[in-house]
Amino acid sequence: MSVVAFAKNWNGKFKNSSYELVSYTKELANQMQTNLVIVSIGEITEEELKKLAQFGADRIVSVNDPQMNVLTSRVYAEVIAQIAKKEHAELVVMTDNNSGKAIAPRVSVKLQAGMVTAVQELPISIEPFVVKKQVFSGKAFTHVQVNSAIRVLTLAKNCFGLVENPVECILEIFQPEMNTDLFKIKIVSEEEQKNKIILTDADFVVSAGRGMRSPDNWGPVEDLAEVIGAATACSRPVSDEGWRGHEEHVGQTGKVIAPNLYIAAGISGAIQHVAGISRSKCIVAINTDPEAPIFSVANYGILGDVMDVLPRLTEAFKNSNT
Amino acid sequence: MKILVCISNVPDTTTKVKFKEDNTLFDDSGIQWIINPWDELALTRALELKEDVGNSVDEVCVINVGGSLTEATLRKSLAIGADKAIRIDACASDAYHVAGQIAEYLKENPYDIVFSGIESSDYNGSSVGAMIAEFMNYPGISSVTNVSLDDNDILLSRAIPGGKQVVKTETPFVAIVQKGITKEPRIPSMRGIMMARKKPLEVKSAGELPVLTQTVKFELPKEKGACKMIDPEHVEQLVTLLKNEAKVL
Numbered sequence: 001m002s003v004v005a006f007a008k009n010w011n012g013k014f015k016n017s018s019y020e021l022v023s024y025t026k027e028l029a030n031q032m033q034t035n036l037v038i039v040s041i042g043e044i045t046e047e048e049l050k051k052l053a054q055f056g057a058d059r060i061v062s063v064n065d066p067q068m069n070v071l072t073s074r075v076y077a078e079v080i081a082q083i084a085k086k087e088h089a090e091l092v093v094m095t096d097n098n099s100g101k102a103i104a105p106r107v108s109v110k111l112q113a114g115m116v117t118a119v120q121e122l123p124i125s126i127e128p129f130v131v132k133k134q135v136f137s138g139k140a141f142t143h144v145q146v147n148s149a150i151r152v153l154t155l156a157k158n159c160f161g162l163v164e165n166p167v168e169c170i171l172e173i174f175q176p177e178m179n180t181d182l183f184k185i186k187i188v189s190e191e192e193q194k195n196k197i198i199l200t201d202a203d204f205v206v207s208a209g210r211g212m213r214s215p216d217n218w219g220p221v222e223d224l225a226e227v228i229g230a231a232t233a234c235s236r237p238v239s240d241e242g243w244r245g246h247e248e249h250v251g252q253t254g255k256v257i258a259p260n261l262y263i264a265a266g267i268s269g270a271i272q273h274v275a276g277i278s279r280s281k282c283i284v285a286i287n288t289d290p291e292a293p294i295f296s297v298a299n300y301g302i303l304g305d306v307m308d309v310l311p312r313l314t315e316a317f318k319n320s321n322t
Numbered sequence: 323m324k325i326l327v328c329i330s331n332v333p334d335t336t337t338k339v340k341f342k343e344d345n346t347l348f349d350d351s352g353i354q355w356i357i358n359p360w361d362e363l364a365l366t367r368a369l370e371l372k373e374d375v376g377n378s379v380d381e382v383c384v385i386n387v388g389g390s391l392t393e394a395t396l397r398k399s400l401a402i403g404a405d406k407a408i409r410i411d412a413c414a415s416d417a418y419h420v421a422g423q424i425a426e427y428l429k430e431n432p433y434d435i436v437f438s439g440i441e442s443s444d445y446n447g448s449s450v451g452a453m454i455a456e457f458m459n460y461p462g463i464s465s466v467t468n469v470s471l472d473d474n475d476i477l478l479s480r481a482i483p484g485g486k487q488v489v490k491t492e493t494p495f496v497a498i499v500q501k502g503i504t505k506e507p508r509i510p511s512m513r514g515i516m517m518a519r520k521k522p523l524e525v526k527s528a529g530e531l532p533v534l535t536q537t538v539k540f541e542l543p544k545e546k547g548a549c550k551m552i553d554p555e556h557v558e559q560l561v562t563l564l565k566n567e568a569k570v571l
Contacts, residue, residue: 073452073462098483101440102464102498105452108418114534115417117447130538135445136339142445143539148532184461185489188477192485200483228571246467246502247481252335252443253359253501260570272335278543282568284560285549295549299568304554316558320565 003029004089006039006080007052008071008099014048015201016162017095019055023163024122024155025093026056032126037061037087039174041079042069046171053169055162061087061174067183071099074182077106082176084111089150096154097200104154113150120159120279137252137275157200158258159279199248202231205259205280207250209235209273211266211287211306215243220310221265227317233257235267251276263313266306269294286310323471323493324381325368326433328424328450329399330358330414330442331392341540348540357395360439362402362507364499367469368437369403369508377471381405385427387412387420393523400518401510407521412528415536421453422531428458434493440465440500451498461495467502 005025007018022038029036038057040049043066052060063079080103084092092107094100096118108115116131124130129146131153199205206225212218218232225232232248239249250257252272258279265286267273274297277283285298286309295301302309333339333353340349357365365384372379384399385408386392396407410423428436436458438451455462467486468479478497479488510518552560565571 073464074455077456098465098481101448102452102462105417105421105449106456106462108449109421109453109456112418112532112534115447115449116535117449132541133446135540136333136337137335137443137446138543139339140341141541141543142537143541144535145538146535148534185463185491188488188490190482190485190487192482196484198484240506247486249501261564261568275335282564282570284564297546298549299547300552300560300563301549302552302554302557302560309554309557312554313557313560316561319558320561 002035002037002087002089003032003091003093004037004039004080004084004087006041006076006092006094006103008095008097009040009042009044009048012042012044012048014051017097017157017201018052019162020157020160021093021095021155022052022055022057023165024160026165027163028091028093028122031122032090034090035059037083037089039063039080039083041076042066049171050169054164054166056165056167057169058167059170059172061172063174063176070187072183072185073099073102073106075178077103077110078178078182079176080107081110083174084150091151091153093153093155096156100154104152108152111150111152112148113152114146114148115152116144116146117154118156119153120156134279137272138278139275156258156279158260158281197229197231199231199233199250200255200257202257202259204228204230204261205233205250205257206230206263206265207233207235207267208238208265208306209267210237212238217307218244220307220314224263224310224314224317227314230263235273264294264298265310267294268292269297323377323379323434324383325371325379325435325437326428327361327365327368327382327384327399327404328436328438328454329361329365329384329386329395330439330444331355331386331388331395332358332442332444335359335443345540346538355391355395357398358439358442359507360441360499360501363501363503364437364439365399365402365404366506366508367499367504370504371469371471379471383408383433385410385424387414387423389413396523397518398510400521400523401514402508403514405521407523408526409523410526410528416533417447417449417453418535419531419533421450421457423528424450424454425457426529426531427526428454432494436460436494436496438496438498440498451496455496458494458496461491462498463489463491463495464498466497466499469497469503
């Protein structure tokens with residue numbers, strides 16, 4: 001029996017979400033009194049793999065195959081399912097990001113394993129297996145009981161945190177049996193904005209809404225984001241109007257994020273917007289309307305015009321850094 | 323070419339959710355049901371593809387796994403423009419079960435393209451589309467923001483962290499779509515509503531498939547503490563609080 005966790009790498013490097021996954025699954029394996037097996041797919045150095053040992057990865061199975069550097073959900077799901085079977089996994093866990101969302105459902109079908117996505121904490125009970133999950137876009141939680149012998153979970157980012165637990169680590173290489181038919185999708189082109197902080201990974205986010213009044217007024221938002229090293233985001237009306245790109249839209253139908261700090265400037269805080277930010281550790285709202293619903297979810301509020309407050313806040317952050 | 327759009331029937335996103343029977347059941351009294359927002363976008367895009375004569379899309383069908391209650395939502399999908407609707411008569415409680423039912427239907431009634439919204443706004447599972455792809459052994463393309471069928475080349479744009487990617491695939495495939503796939507969801511016209519009454523809505527009995535998960539309890543989030551107001555003339559106080567009180571800096 002074992003817990004199998006897939007730690008994704010990005011061009012051979014792990015991120016905090018990978019370490020968080022190891023921290024979580026180590027604790028879970030301890031609770032279940034079973035072994036943890038970390039799976040890595042794609043080319044990666046031994047040195048990078050061993051960073052996972054800092055968080056409790058005592059055994060890592062690596063599929064060190066350059067053919068698999070590009071993530072294809074079908075291929076990755078097949079590899080993970082093969083390892084899960086070999087290791088007699090009772091539980092398979094991965095991070096709830098784009099790739100986890102694409103891979104985990106396939107693993108669930110392959111193993112006929114009940115799946116719960118975006119869990120935020122350790123299970124409520126192991127026998128029966130019950131986990132808590134946010135539903136209705138943050139308006140409630142459910143306790144989901146998984147009745148199958150194998151279970152698949154995806155772990156929401158920035159909820160469990162990193163837990164240092166240095167261990168000795170055994171590295172193994174695994175050679176999966178692959179059907180080349182699975183590599184059917186061809187990448188035609190790819191654009192990546194270099195040096196831009198990725199919104200769903202960001203610790204700090206500065207977000208703005210219609211209260212900015214015009215797309216030409218985004219300067220103060222970008223200035224503040226730059227000073228604190230934040231990603232920029234926006235509300236739905238702003239992306240619908242084309243003031244900012246859809247990739248910045250945070251909310252129920254846009255991105256759901258969980259940064260440490262979320263600053264909402266000129267965003268009223270409609271229920272759909274709150275759905276995208278409710279897992280933030282700390283929310284700061286800046287708005288001229290004292291009745292704006294954003295103040296009922298914010299930890300700190302500033303009543304005032306964004307065009308006055310944002311530059312002042314940028315100055316205050318600058319001064320505190322020096 | 324035929325497109326199948328998976329439709330989830332969900333409470334209106336502005337609903338205040340309530341539970342009953344000691345928080346073990348969702349209280350559906352007074353709930354306004356809608357088409358899951360991403361599924362509505364997927365349906366709109368499917369119809370746009372059909373209307374573009376260059377594409378040879380000749381059918382857009384919607385499918386839902388649910389009880390008779392969901393038929394109003396399927397009728398609305400027909401009013402928006404779908405050609406026919408299928409309801410598989412089963413309780414949609416477990417993603418594996420739901421995806422398996424749709425896959426059973428697909429095996430008997432092949433479609434070239436299957437559209438599924440990236441998640442449903444009720445249980446936020448984000449899993450049915452990719453599960454269908456696995457059950458069918460189809461390629462599945464996630465986070466899709468555009469689908470074009472021009473010149474028989476099937477190109478899909480998808481969001482990747484910090485950028486976008488264009489991929490080429492062959493039919494059959496599952497596209498898991500998100501915001502951006504179309505500008506705005508369509509609203510049924512009067513004529514559409516009239517026509518929807520005459521369009522076929524077939525009910526199929528559910529296949530034998532296991533239900534692997536069940537909701538045992540609901541819980542409401544804890545009340546958030548009061549918002550601390552900061553004097554706009556002294557925003558440096560906020561920086562201090564973020565450092566020393568909230569400890570997020």
